Structures are given as structure tokens and as C-alpha cells.
Amino acid sequence: MVSGTGAEIAADGDMGTERRADMPSSARSRGRTVALVLLLAAFLIVADQFVKAWITARFGPCGSPIFTPVIGNNAGISYVCNTGTAFSRFQGSPIVWLPVLIAVGAVLWLWFRSLQAIHPLQQFAFALIIGGALGNVIDRARLGYVVDFIDLRLNDQLRFYVFNVADSCISIGVVLLALAFWRMETRRDTSGTIA
Numbered sequence: 606m607v608s609g610t611g612a613e614i615a616a617d618g619d620m621g622t623e624r625r626a627d628m629p630s631s632a633r634s635r636g637r638t639v640a641l642v643l644l645l646a647a648f649l650i651v652a653d654q655f656v657k658a659w660i661t662a663r664f665g666p667c668g669s670p671i672f673t674p675v676i677g678n679n680a681g682i683s684y685v686c687n688t689g690t691a692f693s694r695f696q697g698s699p700i701v702w703l704p705v706l707i708a709v710g711a712v713l714w715l716w717f718r719s720l721q722a723i724h725p726l727q728q729f730a731f732a733l734i735i736g737g738a739l740g741n742v743i744d745r746a747r748l749g750y751v752v753d754f755i756d757l758r759l760n761d762q763l764r765f766y767v768f769n770v771a772d773s774c775i776s777i778g779v780v781l782l783a784l785a786f787w788r789m790e791t792r793r794d795t796s797g798t799i800a
Contacts, residue, residue: 638723642716642732649736653770654743657752660684664754670767672756683756685767688749705745709738727785733778740771 664673664684674681716731744751751769758764 634723635720638720638728642728642735645729645732646736646739649733649771649774650740650743653737653740653774656770657740657744657754660754661752667750670756672758678760679758681756682754683767685753686748686750687753687767688751705742709742712738724785724789726781726788730778730781730785733774733781737771737774737778740774741769744771 660682661667661684664682667684667686670683670685672681672683712731712734716735719727719731741751751771753767753769753772755769755773756764756767
């Protein structure tokens with residue numbers, strides 16, 4: 606049997622709204638942070654996939670790594686289908702998914718742990734890493750390889766690995782994450798607590 610006045614029932618019906626208003630600011634802040642990180646990661650995934658689709662359409666078929674200069678002879682495009690992991694490790698190996706899944710799992714675990722004390726630089730770094738990692742995972746699941754195309758070189762003998770936008774996001778994210786951890790440690794050492 607339901608008891609209570611119409612006003613009490615209406616107040617109970619609005620409890621979801623009241624709960625949200627009473628939600629601690631740290632929980633609201635975490636929710637906003639998660640949304641912003643995922644939004645930035647989604648934007649990076651879309652941008653990465655768009656550029657890769659353009660490269661594939663313009664420079665296909667897969668595996669025609671002819672260097673097309675963009676900035677002199679030092680930076681250009683070489684379309685490469687990478688069946689390996691970072692730096693082309695595990696090329697053509699059936700265990701290629703193992704290091705990929707371990708890395709993605711570790712990043713997500715670290716990101717969830719980082720939400721306990723939110724630092725903007727750290728969250729921006731995680732957005733870059735997550736967006737880049739998922740961009741490459743999408744390639745690998747959809748195509749069986751990752752589309753790499755950015756080719757930096759001093760000359761034909763001295764060149765860096767061919768990489769893509771997602772790889773750049775991951776690399777920049779890792780550097781920013783290291784910087785964020787270093788800054789937090791420095792603050793902890795000077796003040797005794799994390800600022």
C-alpha cells in the first residue's frame with residue numbers, strides 16, 4: 606500500500622534530480638572529465654581514420670612504399686601496411702594481438718586509477734593515448750594491419766620508422782603523461798602532498 610501525500614510522492618519522483626544536485630562535486634568533476642577525455646579520444650579516432658582513408662584511396666594499393674616528398678626530401682608519405690605492433694615488431698605473427706591488448710588494458714587501468722585525483726595535463730595525455738591506441742586497434746580489426754604513412758628521413762639510409770596520426774597521438778600522450786607524473790612528484794616532494 607502506498608501512503609503519503611501527492612507532494613511527498615512528487616518529491617520522491619524528483620529524487621533522481623535531487624540526487625544529482627546532491628552528488629559530490631568530485632563525482633560530477635570525474636563524470637565531466639571522463640566525458641571530455643572520451644570526446645577528445647573519439648575526435649582523434651575520427652581524424653585518424655579519415656586521414657588513413659584518404660591515404661589509402663590516394664596512395665593504394667597496400668604496400669606501395671614509394672616515398673612522396675612533402676617537405677623537401679626529409680618528410681613525406683610512404684604508404685605501408687604494418688602487420689606488426691609498435692616499430693613493426695611481431696610482423697605477421699599470430700600473437701600480434703597479445704601485446705596490443707596488454708598495452709590497451711594497462712592504459713585503461715592507469716586512466717581509471719588517475720580519475721581519483723584529476724590533473725588536466727594527465728587527462729589530456731590519456732585522451733591522446735586512448736584515441737591513438739583505439740585508432741590503430743580499429744585498423745588492425747578491420748584491415749588486419751595498421752595503415753602507416755608518415756615518413757621522416759635525413760636521407761635514404763637514415764630514416765625513422767614510418768608511422769601515422771594515431772602513433773603520433775600515442776607518442777605525444779606518453780611524453781605528456783611522463784611530464785604530468787614528474788610535475789606531480791615534484792609538487793609532492795616540495796609540499797608533502799599532491800597539489
